[in-house]
Amino acid sequence: MIPETGVPRLLSGCRTKHDKVRGNWVLLAPERAIKLDDIGAAILAETDGTRSLGAILDALATKYNAPRDQISGDVITFLESLRDRRMLEVA
């Protein structure tokens, strides 16, 4: 499990882009284009490679006015799924 002090970072060759044609955000990675829902896009918008998971959770909780412990599970699951697929690392 990613600790709150861990700093998640998208690996090289993995980047988000706003898909104008389809009107949503996507994560582009080797051989993959993953459509992001609003939550995924919001998480990756905060994942800048310098902030810790804890700081990302704080930011999301404030920005979306949501209880921190309620969103943390989803955020961690999402980031871990990207880590398992070699799109993200945690320093």
Next chain:
Amino acid sequence: MDAPTPQTEPMPTITYGPPIAMLAEVTHRCPLSCPYCSNPLELTKRDGELSTEIWVDVFRQAAELGVLQMHLSGGEPASRRDLEDMITACRDHDLYSNLITSGIGLTEKRMVELKKRGLDHVQLSLQGVDAEMADLIGGYKGGYSRKMQVAEWTTALDLPLTLNAVVHEKNIDRLPEMIDLAVAMGARRLEVATVQFHGWADKNRAALMPTREQAKLCGQRVAEARERLKGVLVIDYVPADHHADYPKPCMGGWGSTGLNVVPDGRVMPCHAAHTIPHLVFDNVKDRPLADIWEHSSAFNAYRGFDWMPEPCRSCDRKTRDFGGCRCQAMALTGDAAATDPVCIKSPMHAQLQAMAQADAEGDGELTYRTMPT
């Protein structure tokens, strides 16, 4: 050079979502001569290739149409001296660029430049796990060691590396070594693709068809390695469909997710569509890409489900596998609209299995692809 391609008649419009990926086969030239190359037997010559300007414009059109990923392939794309400009064009139009290469023709200087121009990802083909096997299959002496160099430059530049290994009778048993090699080389992904019998591979069925037992073991080994290497190496696996009961979903549905532009500018729904003789392909030199995507008769030929005969028409799996591969149906039954003989419901299924068995037991000399001039 090719004669200008005739344009297709206007067709009733079938609206599809935009394509996600485009395969740009920028040249058929290649220093290697793999016996399973999916290029057509009739290779386009250098003077028949599209110019830099046209490719750059096609990339712009593709991005506007909704393409997200641009796969630059061939032949060997590094055989084009303007590869760097093509990468710039991808970056200018915010396309994710993937270089599909054998590594031959790339130098350290070129790699640094490609990275600078915005290259996103390198996919390196692997013909074998040692120089002897790799150079035998690739038909190019010294190819293996140069490939290893390219892999080193790639990871040193922090570009993501995928290795693509086509597995067949002669190398499938060495999968564990391929997996170890991929990890040692710092690859993030490994594609293990069982040989598909289109293009040149069809000439080499007896030499390349793995046995049912080989295919089964390969699948088990992939499953084991995926578990063991979670978070280290992602493994994508294309199983041997000749030994399966149901076909693969062809391209996620004909003309629904991707398109392929060949060296002379013709646009095809898949890299093997040229094997279906009655299809007429439009050319980017004559028509806008969006118009071709929507109206080209080749794209509309097998879109949706209306074209399907029985048993596919009334089968509930049709939305999952789209009746299988059209090119395979063509090659094995002579009718591109037929149910893919890989399917257990196809009247040809038993015959296909017998043939696959015979080919698997058979051996043969390799027939190498040749070089266009």
